[in-house]
Amino acid sequence: MAELTAAAFEEAQARGEERLRGPRAESAHYDAGRNRVIVLLTTGIEVGFPPDVVEGLAGAAAADLAEIEVEAFGLGLHFPRLDADLYVPALLEGILGxxxxxxxxxxxxxxxxxxxxxxxxxxxxxxxxxxxxxxxxxxxxx
Known part of the structure; x- marks a missing residue:
């Protein structure tokens, strides 16, 4: 296995920073009263959607939607009780499954x-x- 050089590390770091540009999830929660998953983005914008329009969340009980983890530097949302994951950039493009x-x-x-x-x-x-x-x-x- 080749040793990681300082130049290769800097190149990899630049590629990673490029991928982290754009809106990412800062926090997320389920609003049972409105039946919406609410995602606060790093841009300050909130996005809400009904869980029934998302693969893996459709038909889920409110208790299962209550626990949401923001992962991968804000690029992913994980619903541990459902073992479901959403990719935030795809969600923002309307790709829900x-x-x-x-x-x-x-x-x-x-x-x-x-x-x-x-x-x-x-x-x-x-x-x-x-x-x-x-x-x-x-x-x-x-």
Whole structure:
């Protein structure tokens, strides 16, 4: 194993400081009255979100959300009773879970699913008209 030189250490330290720029979590708590996880950022801004929109927190009891640890220099939030972790930069970008979880639980996915389940005169009428023309057109390879 190579010995760590002073120059290599300074380079690594500079890379680490670069990653720590931008907002990070200073503290976090669960507000049961509003059903929100509240995160105070190093910029002084507070961000709140309902736990049900986050993978690993959805459906959790208030007691399980009550304990939140700020980790990794403010880049992570850990919920020990749920063994769930959130990456603060991703949270600020609106990424609240894995791609698969987001596809199934994002507001757009939920809205689309509800629309597909809709039953009404307009949808039934459109389906009948489509049926008169032979139904859904077959997919054609280009």
């Amino acid at each position: 894995s791609k698969r979880w987001m596809a199934e639980h994002s507001p757009a996915a939920v809205l689309g699913a509800k629309g597909g389940q809709a039953r009404g005169g307009a949808k039934a009428s459109a389906a009948r008209e489509n049926g008169k023309r032979g139904g859904r057109p077959k997919k054609v390879s280009a």
